[in-house]
Amino acid sequence: MRSSVAPYSRKAIALAEARSEQSGSDRIDCHDLLIGLARVGRGVAADVLAEAGFDPAELDAIPAGA
Numbered sequence: 001m002r003s004s005v006a007p008y009s010r011k012a013i014a015l016a017e018a019r020s021e022q023s024g025s026d027r028i029d030c031h032d033l034l035i036g037l038a039r040v041g042r043g044v045a046a047d048v049l050a051e052a053g054f055d056p057a058e059l060d061a062i063p064a065g066a
Contacts, residue, residue, distance in 0.1 A: 011036075015035070015036035
């Protein structure tokens with residue numbers, strides 16, 4: 001069975017999951033996912049976030065789970 005999740009989305013989810021695990025959380029929060037989407041830097045979601053001025057580096061400075 002083929003996954004319907006785009007490669008960039010899979011990468012964003014993996015980044016979000018890693019960030020969540022670093023904080024000791026057992027779930028991915030919205031800010032983890034937004035940072036993951038923006039950090040991938042490719043795809044529609046990353047383009048929209050960049051166009052809106054979203055800076056993952058600023059939120060990355062906030063500890064995960066805060």
